Amino acid sequence: MQTTPTTLHRRVEPLPWHARPATLAWRRECALAGVLLLLLVAALMGPSVAQPSHYHDFADQRSWGWLPHAMDVISNLPFALWGMVGVWALLRAVRVRAVSGAGAAMAGLFFGGLWVTAAVSAAYHLQPDDAGLVWDRAGMVLAFAALLGLAAMRAVSTRAGLALAAAVLVMGPLSVHAWSLTGNVLPWAVLQFGGMALILGCAFIRPAQARVLPVRWGLLIAIYALAKLLELGDHAVYEWTGQLVSGHSLKHVVASFAAWPVVCALLAVHKTKAESTALFTRAQAGRLAKARRTTTEMRGQA
Ligand SMILES: [Zn+2]
Numbered sequence: 001m002q003t004t005p006t007t008l009h010r011r012v013e014p015l016p017w018h019a020r021p022a023t024l025a026w027r028r029e030c031a032l033a034g035v036l037l038l039l040l041v042a043a044l045m046g047p048s049v050a051q052p053s054h055y056h057d058f059a060d061q062r063s064w065g066w067l068p069h070a071m072d073v074i075s076n077l078p079f080a081l082w083g084m085v086g087v088w089a090l091l092r093a094v095r096v097r098a099v100s101g102a103g104a105a106m107a108g109l110f111f112g113g114l115w116v117t118a119a120v121s122a123a124y125h126l127q128p129d130d131a132g133l134v135w136d137r138a139g140m141v142l143a144f145a146a147l148l149g150l151a152a153m154r155a156v157s158t159r160a161g162l163a164l165a166a167a168v169l170v171m172g173p174l175s176v177h178a179w180s181l182t183g184n185v186l187p188w189a190v191l192q193f194g195g196m197a198l199i200l201g202c203a204f205i206r207p208a209q210a211r212v213l214p215v216r217w218g219l220l221i222a223i224y225a226l227a228k229l230l231e232l233g234d235h236a237v238y239e240w241t242g243q244l245v246s247g248h249s250l251k252h253v254v255a256s257f258a259a260w261p262v263v264c265a266l267l268a269v270h271k272t273k274a275e276s277t278a279l280f281t282r283a284q285a286g287r288l289a290k291a292r293r294t295t296t297e298m299r300g301q302a
Contacts, residue, residue, distance in 0.1 A: 025157040025208050032156055035198065036167065043175065043190040051185045056128035059238035060246035071245060072125040075252035079118035082259035086111035089266040098273035099266065102158050103213050106149045106165060107262060113143030114259060121252065134180050137188060141172030143258075147220070148195050150262070154212040155202035161212075168195065196224060213265040220261045227255035 064070035090107050093099045099107065120139030124132035145168035153161025168191070175187035203217030230237060230251040237247035 025160070028156040028205075028208060029160050032152065032160055032164070032198075035201075036164075039190055039194040040171075042194075043187040046186050046190070048182070048184040049186040049189065050183055051179070056130075056133070058125075058128065058246065058248050059235040060243075060249060067126075069125050069128070071249040072128075072252070073122050075249040076118045076122040076125070078253050078256035079114045079121070082256045082263070083111045083114035083118065086114065086259050086263050086266075089263045089270070093266045093270045093273075096270060096273045096277065098269040099213060100158070100211075102153060102162060103150070106146045106153065106161065107213065107266065109165070110143050110146035110150070110262060111259070113140075113146055114256070116142055130180065134176055137176045137179075138173050141169060141176075144192075144195060145169045145172065147258070147262075148198060150213060150215060151199045151202035151217060154207045154209055154215070155205055156208055158209065158212075164198075196221065213262070214268060215265045216261040220258055223254060223257050223260070227251045227258075230254060 058069065058072055060069065060071045062070055067073060086107070090099075090104060090111060094104050116139045120135045124136040126132075145165045148168055149161040149165030151161075152164045171187075172191055175191050178187050179185050199217055200221055203221065228251075230247040232247070234247035234251075237245070237250060
């Protein structure tokens with residue numbers, strides 16, 4: 001029996017976009033866009049919130065020689081140190097291609113953001129006032145945008161992660177600028193707490209892309225929560241420790257440890273990649289040796 005070309009080579013027409021089944025990434029992208037819209041409405045339409053008037057009155061006012069507010073300034077150093085450790089771990093992972101281009105860009109933005117945080121936060125604490133706080137907050141946005149980008153990349157999709165990071169890089173400085181103009185700190189608070197809520201949400205759903213950096217988000221959120229508690233208890237911690245160290249100084253040190261889960265993730269993907277490369281090389285060497293033996297045997301028989 002002869003089969004006609006029409007039955008064998010019938011062209012399969014692709015479904016129109018509205019009839020295609022929604023993928024997991026697409027559904028989550030829509031959900032993420034909805035949450036972002038709600039946060040934007042809350043930031044723009046919510047009641048005006050003023051920053052506490054005593055915000056700049058930190059517990060530890062001690063100077064060391066020429067250095068005012070010494071502990072609050074020096075305690076920013078761990079941000080820079082973690083930034084250096086992070087860049088080292090990132091370069092190792094990139095060298096063996098253990099991390100995607102987008103993942104590497106986000107991790108690079110995060111560790112670069114830690115350096116910026118160290119610089120602007122130290123500068124702010126030399127002379128704490130509103131003008132310095134504008135730079136302090138704007139500096140934090142880089143690392144925060146990168147963390148949100150990494151979380152969304154793993155939980156949703158690469159383009160969602162990139163879009164979210166870009167949105168935070170724009171909305172972060174805008175919210176700080178809005179506060180400096182109007183005194184309303186709500187948009188900044190929504191960005192910060194809404195962002196952490198998003199990371200929390202991303203942490204507890206099954207990853208859509210398991211190969212993106214496996215950061216332990218639960219640990220990162222615990223570190224952030226501890227840093228916030230120390231910030232709130234600035235004066236209380238200063239008294240509890242017999243005026244040795246304040247809550248705000250400890251907050252800087254604890255917050256810098258947010259880099260730890262990201263560094264661990266980079267070390268983990270580097271190890272996995274190095275092991276799989278070694279296995280592949282061993283298998284290839286085995287195949288080559290077997291081929292050589294076979295050729296020698298065939299020549300011997302001839
Ligand atoms: Zn500070």
